Amino acid sequence: MDGTAPGHPQGPYVLNLAPESWEEHLDRASTWLANVVTTQVAFRQALEIAVPKIEEPNIRQFLSEMLDRARQHEEVAHELPRALGREAADGARSLAGVVMDVARKALDTVEGLAGGARGNWKDLHHLLLLNLDAMGAFAIAEQLGLALAHPGLRDLAWGVQAEKSTDQLILQELMLEMAAVSILYGERV
């Protein structure tokens, strides 16, 4: 080609990887990750309330083991922002209590599946919804890890998400198994 050949784009360029851009990404992500703590604390607290009330020994065993896992998952939730080099939001633990209270009241007013049921069966329904919320938060944290090219964050969040997915199946099965006797006979779980 002669000297009039088309030119090239200059470079190299980085796309959103300049320090200011990237730090802003990390700030936004770590701020959002407080939601993971909040939702997980709400679930763990709900389990702590529910487990002592459970009378059926197998279900009590299932939920006790789930509570152990929930406490471990809560610690991981606090680790997530640290994986990005950020500290957990200060208010996350206390905020979780407020959220739990709000969530509990909202759930109590739902005239859905648990409406009219007597006894503590509706606790299982509440746990199902609260775990779903927390599981979704960990799943979003995993997506943030992928979007930020951060396998540390991704792997932490994925590990919990996978265990909570199994917990969700357990909760669903327990709730469905006990639904009929709770609604028809008013039996406690």
Add this chain to the structure above:
Amino acid sequence: MQPAMTRASVEALKHLPTPVRPRIDASDIWVPDGYTVEPVVAGLSFPCALCIDPEDGTLFVAEGGSTWPTRPYMTPRIWRMAPGRDPEVFAVENLGGPRGMSVRDGYLYVSLKGGYNMRITRHDLTTRERVVLVDDLPSGGWHEPGGPIFGPHDGMMYFGNGSVALAGTVLPEGFTVDIAKHPHAHDVPGQDVTLTGNTVWARDPRLPFPYYAETGPFKPFGSPATKGEVIKGQLKCNSAVWRSRPDGSDLELLAWGIRNPYGLAFGEDGHLYATDNDMEEKGERAVGEDPDRIWRIRTAQLPPGEVREPEWFGYPDICGDGLPVWDDAHKPIRGKRAEPLIENPPPWAGPAAYLFEPHTALGKLAFSRSDTFGHRGKAFVCQFGTYAPLNTNREKHLRNGFQVVTVDFEAGTHEPFMRNHHGGPASATPGSGGLERPVDVAFHPDGRSLYVLDFGNNTANKSYVVAYAHTGVVWRITKR
């Protein structure tokens, strides 16, 4: 936050903030003597396509959307990088995002998939007006649009659309691609076919307990087929390649039965070539040792409007080597062995123009037309790289691909042209700043340079695959 491309030093690229790809360093890449390689852009998210305006050398790069795997979705946009000007976002697309591009006569042509459709759009380079030229090509599943490109002999637009199903029937493998988002998606044949009645049984991942579902070919998941059932062929099918006028009119089906015609290019010999990927060795319709291949589509030689019967290249029943998927040579060592799906297959249009090892995962290709650059007449083919051990558990395929190769069709040979010194993706070698997964290539009109698009970190293990945003790179190879 607005996306921003900013200049950086080559040294700065060796200290990036992205932990999964912290270093971009061309010295970790091997190219033949007489060529140099350098990074042009880093930080792209799931880039799938690039092209260069032959008039002024402007580089267009498409990134984002919902790719491989589908999560996370990143903004699907097209960058315009004109010589001497700052890069800018030229267009933002939608849904699944852009997969292929060409520039011609003041327009940028783009292939996309999203929802249940694949489509071709055209963007005016001056006004940025966007027009949908071809729409409603059935998609919503696994495989990709190909092209668009333009025939040097007829000025027609050529493009492809890969299959919805992974292996002839929609299956729960990685169901986020199809079943979860597009439960009604299915393959559509290009010609009438009679079914054998064979179906595939699989667990339905949509339901709350392990529910068994039966699925036939050319049907949505959970829809069985019956022996002797006839599925009507459609002009708008998939696993297919078409041509049309540049405005999208006079659509003509050239070929079908190509599982994933992602790369399309005309050679200097005037033939249209299409890359295609092998069937996978996993799941409920597993196929072992199916070679990756490049097809030569002979109907493209006919004048527009003169194709009486499209060619059929074998999907879903014939492997790249011409043997049926149920042949002993393709017996899987993992997964359920495949059975015939089509009772009366059309004549097979093979043999392939070129066969590669299985699981090299072919991307796009381009032909050298420059004596200055060299290798004139050869195809430069992206080998994206294997998803083993996910797609096959054969040890020997664990490092296939992850390079650009030249193919001499006449001699029947191929050679590496761009690869890491240690082979495999950069992420497999601690500290390497080299190539991850080449997905597209384009020659610059100066006749001395080749641009290579690197999708970024996309790591498979035995159970699943993940992809990390902000890890895509554009490389430039220049003949000294």
